[in-house]
Amino acid sequence: MAYSKKVVDKFENTLENPQAFNVGRFDPKEENVGTGMVGAPACGDVMKLQIKCEPKGNTHIIKDVKFKTYGCGSAIASSSELVEMLIGKTLEEAKEIKNKEIVDALELPPIKIHCSVLAEDSIKQAIEDYESKQ
């Protein structure tokens, strides 16, 4: 398998210590929670990302994130990597995150780039959901 050490470490650390790596769930009905879920079981990956935000000035800031991912090792590593990038960012900053940043951070092999695309889609959807509630 052509995985970098970074993917393997991220995957193994997340698996060993899920709480520390923000695995979990928020109540999706809460007003300050935005949920995004992308992918399909038949395709082999589903990512669920939830952000908990609070207003700050004229924007909102991501205070906490939870995720769950069904998928290959690099899909799990990609979501875990994304979660770390999100905490403390404003929604505007979070929208700017591109899948390429995840690809670079994890040195994803070319056939696994779709995992990072999925991660990017999940944050976009979570923000959309959050904004629709405000």
Added chain:
Amino acid sequence: MSTQSTIYLDYASTTPVDPRVASKMMQYLTPDGEFGNPASRSHRYGWKADDAVEEARSHVANLVNCDPREIVWTSGATEADNLAIKGVARFYKSKGNHIITSKIEHKAVLDPCRQLEREGFEVTYLDPNEGGIITAEAIKNAMQENTILVSVMHINNELGTLNNLEEIGKITREAGAFFHVDAAQSTGKVDIDLSKLPVDLMSFSAHKTYGPKGIGALFVRRKPRVRIEALIHGGGHERGMRSGTLPTHQIVGMGEAFKIAKEEMESDHLKIKAYHEQFLKEAMKIEHAYINGDLNNKVPNILNISFNFVEGESLIMGLKDIAVSSGSACTSASLEPSYVLRALGRKDELAHSSIRFSFGRFTSDEDIENTLSILNKVVDRLRELSPLWEMHLDGIDLDTVKWNTH
């Protein structure tokens, strides 16, 4: 990390060479060994090498109860499959151009069939039943006037399911078509008696039976005679069916491995059957674990299990200290689940979450115990990570969810 600390449960992929086989092979390489060319008729070196090759041929023939003259050495089961399928089709093309095979064959059978389609042959690819078995009835229904060859595997490499060669062979004999069987997974696992089985061609591999990689054989029946067109020309070795200098040490290795297989088939089988029972019992305690392939019609050395709500490749990564195979080909560019599991009609997500465990001669009690405990832990952890598992626990039927595919 050294591979020695990794538990090896991938015997269906390849086996280590039995040390007894390796030490015998080493006697046929060096200047003080019998390194001669078996085709050299003019000196002792050649005669000695030829004796060794013929002795090995007898060991192979002896395991499957055929005449040694019916064994043709090849580079492995892939070449044997190619030689059988293309060889028969091209030789008998004036008699007909239809071939029957199945969707769960190894690529070494499917790809030659695809090639023959490009050459103008017509190929029927049969579906297995939901247990992974190719039934004689399915063969019978697919038979046409112009069918010249049926190629069906004995033991499926992913599932361990066992096809009934006697019943299928009866149909092919009645129809006057040749019957080829890929038996790469069979030697040393189940009894094969070619003096009785209505099989015309059978492929063998050494490296699935504790012999070396790079050597195999094709059984080509003499009575009733089967003729094949050679794929490789250049010297007319192996009665013209497969030219090229015979690799004495490889052949000796295969012979020795098959000799040991005959002697130890029963003890190997008893040991592996006990492991299979233990593994099955414990693994089935994991919720939503499903066996792929008909449990009542399979060999015990292969066990294919799907763990629902967990993706196969991540499971394999989680099982980092255990060498197993995934039915999911997510590691390849295709991102497709196994074509074998798909052919069984398994839902894609179950096909994506399958793992093949295969046991062998050197598997120990500890290997089984440790694997079971690691497996339990990793499936639990991955489910904790799985949004599908969460939805399942919430009582959501995943089939009713509208997914956001990308």
